[in-house]
Amino acid sequence: MSASPVYLDAATAAPAHPVARQALLAALDDGWADPGKLYTQARRARQLLDAAREATAQTLGVRADEVSFTSSGTTAAHGAVLGALAGRRRTGSTLVHSAIEHSAVLHAAERHVAAGGTAIPVPVDRLGRLDLDAWSAAVRAPGVALAALISASHEVGTVQPVAEAAAACADAGVPLYVDAAQSVGRVPLPAGWSVLTASAHKWGGPPGVGVLAVRKGTRWESPWPADEREGGRTPGSVNLPAVVAAAASLRAAAADAAAEEARLAPLVDRIRSRVAAEVPDVEVVGDPVLRLPHLVTFSCLYVDGETLLHALDRRGFAVSSGSSCTSSTLRPSHVLEAMGVLSHGNVRVSLHRETTEAHVERFLAELPGIVAGLRAEAGVVGL
Amino acid sequence: MPDEVLDCRGQRCPLPVIAAARRMPQVPIGTVVRVLADDPAAAVDIPAWCRMRGQEFLTAITGPEGPAYDIRRTH
CATH class of the missing domain: 3.90.1150.10 (Aspartate Aminotransferase, domain 1)
Incomplete structure (x- = not known):
């Protein structure tokens, strides 16, 4: 049967939001040129990219120049972890993270450990909620460069106490990275983070678009080979039609x-x-x-x-x-x-x-x- | 020391849990059964089964025979 x-x-x-489909088709016609060049087609592409960044920044509640588009949510997460650790390497080499981070974050942590750094997982309870006492103690320890906490578990849905975790980080002077892949476009974002990532296909945008937001004043240094695009935070040409579709569908999803x-x-x-x-x-x-x-x-x-x-x-x-x-x-x-x-x-x-x-x-x-x-x-x- | 050993090595979850669930009602109350299970999921699922069934999970050890889990029948 x-x-x-x-x-x-x-x-x-x-599934793709109808707005994503419309925006993608329109941008395939209008946004194929390299936005970094100095001719008419490139200026049109630049306008589309700037508008996508502005719309995404508005939804996230940040400034446009704090937002970079990446080739996936995974790449955004890798850049968030490794870039924030690189930017604070003179302070220390310890990454504190919840035990329930996405595998993209854990794989970046493995890379950090393989390079001589330290990663400290913080446990959760039976419901999948962060142990805040253990978190606060871990971020207060000397040599912590970054703390990473998922906004809500992608596997079991438990929302994490990000505001409280962020307060503990602020007390300790440690920047907080929040993987908000399951929250962006669905629920209000928590406050208090320095770095945040998201993934467009979680909110009905196309696959292959990630968002990396780095707040002003955060010490973040690109872990990738040098490239001036996307504020120097992620190398390579963005998939502009997909980025336009991602931004349009994020605005629709958030509304x-x-x-x-x-x-x-x-x-x-x-x-x-x-x-x-x-x-x-x-x-x-x-x-x-x-x-x-x-x-x-x-x-x-x-x-x-x-x-x-x-x-x-x-x-x-x-x-x-x-x-x-x-x-x-x-x-x-x-x-x-x-x-x-x-x-x-x-x-x-x-x-x-x-x-x-x-x-x-x-x-x-x-x-x-x-x-x-x-x-x-x-x-x-x-x- | 356990009263008996249930060798579930080479079995994938949920088979070690099923084997334990079959054996426990057959042993006298108070008996400690050691489950040998090398599937990594057993480390999560055997304690979870004990909790769901109200049996006592005693310990997880790794000995010469690989990972082992001791359960006491309590009811």
């Missing part, structure tokens, strides 16, 4: 964010309560209240995560998983590990502007039977 597709993986990539939050948060509440009530032996993870409006994660005891994803896909549901069998490294998600919650049979559902109540109802109607079927096949019913 065929099933119509229901896409529930917006936290990986949200709708409060209404979308009000629409999606109750749907996530419904998933949290119905999954817990109707699927036996399931652990719904993440903070039930202090969470993103569009993302929910749960783990089904005795069920193989990869098998569950395939079974859901056969019924038309696209979701993500933090289970080890679904990762290229065959390790469980470091986020679930840090929280100490069940990692197998894990499913992350993330909603977007095209998600309807009917989609969620169909998912909730089919999930218990799918899980029960897999448990019956595996012979684990009643364990």
